[in-house]
Amino acid sequence: MQCPLAAQRLLTRCSARLGACENAFGLRNAAARALGLPVPRRAASAAASATASADAAAAPGAVPGVPLPRLLPSREPTKKAVGMLQRVPVIPPPAEQLASALKRAARVAPSAAIKNEAEKERNRAARQLDALMKELSSPLTRAVKGFPRPAALHPFEAALLDLTVGAGPYASILGKVDALRKALQEVGKAYANRAAKAANKREATAAAEEGTETLKKVFERGSRxxxxxxxxxxxxxxxxxxxxxLPTLALVGAPNVGKSSLVQVLSTGTPEVCDYPFTTRSIKMGHFWVDARKHQVTDTPGLLSRADEQRNAMELLTLAALQHLPSSVVFVADLTEGCGTSCADQWAIRAELRQRFPGKVWFDVLSKADLLTDVWELADSPDVAPRHAPRAAAAAAAAASSGAGAAASEAEAAASGSGGGEEGWEERRRAAAAAEVEAGDGGSGGAAPSGSGSEAGARGPEADPVLAFARLPGALRASSLSGEGIEGLKARVMAELARVAAAEQAAAEAEAAAEAEADGEGGEDWEDEEEEWEEGDKGGPV
Ligand SMILES: Nc1nc2c(ncn2[C@@H]2O[C@H](COP(=O)(O)OP(=O)(O)O)[C@@H](O)[C@H]2O)c(=O)[nH]1
Ligand SMILES: [Mg+2]
Known part of the structure; x- marks a missing residue:
């Protein structure tokens, strides 16, 4: 039996952990009850508040008029913690865990004060079994607790978990380890009990041996x-x-178009190379600064042009990144097609993303520019008409009539090669891009080269996607290999992101000012409104 001082210490220790662990309520109360001490008031109130409604006064056990301490997480939406997945505990190999537990338990000696041989053996056996049970189960308890609940994760991290490890396997593995922990505790307690109540020394030794063997077997069976x-x-x-x-510049595009190489040249310092679990894929993550604001730049797993049902986890992860991160998009297209994805398919991917994420700040980068001199020559020549020109012209008209200015300018631009107008293509391209930036579109638009009038429908054998890409207004031609166009790309990205940050800041300031004004004049306004309302009421429909 524990001495009162030890009991008091246990109670104090449980109390200290109260804020960190919900289970501590039960533990602390149980400890207090077991030791015949009064259940602490704060614990009682907190336990009550766990089941209570938002109205604290209505909680059972609450003292009327005395607010309950806010020891449990409130129902208000809390900011999700991030980076928890990368900080889960390191798990040693099970064989190592078992060997270490057996060694530590064997070192436990019986209480020195016991003189009777049988009593001494009972004490040794019980203590060693208890120690072995704890040495085996406690690391598992800590391990399981160190893995976050998926519901507590930021939506992007929840998607990251689901699409790599899998939400099902994650829960199932944790469940099995928890079951193993429980089994070890049950078996260990039963044998320690048997040893403590053994009729004689021989029985106590036998209980110790059998208990140790059984615990070993249970652990080995669960070691998978x-x-x-x-x-x-x-x-x-x-x-x-x-x-x-963090504001994120997400490089998106088909596999092997040059995304990682661009992350390298856009980052300040050396980007970190990260692996995706259970795949051979890795991505590069870098950082850069726009004024004093830190940004991250990352490539995403390559996207193929296909339906979502056919997409693999890596592709879905790219979509999750665009959906859940405050990301601006750098769409990277490889017109050499050396990446293995045709330009038509790359165009379709671009069109799909533009349609799915219409609000994103968008940059088009035509990569591997060092290999594309001939294409640039062709694209910049006003005499070369894309094969789909008539359809593109129709699309331009349709888009213009529907008010989609950016799309119209792109479709128009795609079609303009056939018109043979006086204005050169390059000037037109620049003008369209400037107009877009001015209009706050935040990047080049994305009409369909096939002339469907819709970005999503941008496909068709009649399209000339190489020229359509090469003539895309605002698209930047760059080569991370030769450095061509990289400075221009950086300048464009920086300017655009600085503009976005300034606009966000201005909006936040305006909102704060409006709120302050509303707070300051709230009473009067309310009265005025009431009067007006009454007036309106009398005067019939407003
Ligand atoms: N010629 C040339 N090759 C490049 C350029 N950028 C990337 N590559 C090559 O294209 C391949 C794919 O590049 P990578 O950056 O890994 O593409 P990702 O899969 O989109 O990340 C690699 O072999 C690169 O060396 C470039 O600007 N010029
Ligand atoms: Mg890559």
Missing amino acids: AVDDLRRMSRALRSLPHVQPE
Whole structure:
């Protein structure tokens, strides 16, 4: 039996952890009850508040008029913690865990004060079994607790978890390890009990031996789950350290178009290379500064042109990044087609993304420019007409009539090669891009080269996607290999992001000012409104 001082210490320790662990309420109360001490008032109130409605006064056990302490997480939406997946505990190999637990438990000696041989053996056996049970189960308890609940994750990290490890396997592995922990505790307690109540020394020794063997077997049988947990931990710890709150420049495009190479040249310093669990894929994550504001730049897994049902987890991750991160998009197209994806398919991918994420700040980059001199020559010549010109002209008209200015200018631009107008293509391209930036579109638009009038419908064998890309208003031609166009790209990105940041700041300031004004004049306004309302009421329909 524990001495009162030890009991008091246990109670104090449980109290200290109260804020961190919900279970501590139960533990602290149980400890207090077991030791015949009064259940602490704060614990009682807090436990009550766990089940209480938002109205604290209505909570059972609450003292009327005395607000309950806010020890449990409130129902207000809390900011999701980020980076928890990359910080899950390191799990040692199960064989190592077992060997270490057996060694530590064997070192536990019986209480020195016991003189009777049988009593001494009972005490040794019970203490060693208890120690072995704890040495085996406690690391599992800590491990399981160190893995976050998916519901507590930022939506992008939840998607990251789901699309790499898988939400199902994640829950199942944690469940199995938790079950193993419980089994070890049950078996350990039962044998320790048996040893403590053994009739004689021989029985106590037998209980110790049998108990140790059984605990070993239980652990070994469950070691597959521990192995899985270990693999999962290694995988999660190697996940990309995306900071979901940081403005992000996401490089998007088909595989091998040159995204990673561009991250390299756009980053300040050396980008980090991160692996996606259970794949051979890795991405580059870098940073750069716009004025004093830190931004992250990252490539995303390559996208293919196909329906979502056919897309693999890596492609879906790209879509999740665009959906959940405050990202601006750099769409990278490789007109050499050396990447393995045709220009028509790259155009279709671009059109789909433009339609899915219409609000994004958007930059088009035509990569591997060092290999495309002939294409630039052709594209910049006003005499060369794209094969789909008549359809594109129709699209321009349709887009213009529907008010889609940016799309219209692009479609018009795509069609203009056939018109043979006096104005050169390059000038037209520049003018269209300037108009777009001026109109606040935030980047080049994306009409369909096939002339469907809709970005999503941008496909068709009749299209000339190489020329359509090459003539895309505002598209930047760059080569991370030769450095061509890289400075221009950086300048454009910086200017645009600075403009966006300034606009956001101005909007936030305007909102704050409006709120302050409303706060200051709230009373009067309300009265005025009431009067007006009454007036309006009398005067019939407003
Ligand atoms: N000639 C040339 N090759 C490039 C350029 N950028 C990338 N590459 C090559 O294209 C391939 C794919 O590049 P990578 O950056 O890994 O593409 P990602 O899959 O989109 O990230 C690599 O072999 C690169 O060396 C470039 O500007 N010029
Ligand atoms: Mg890459």
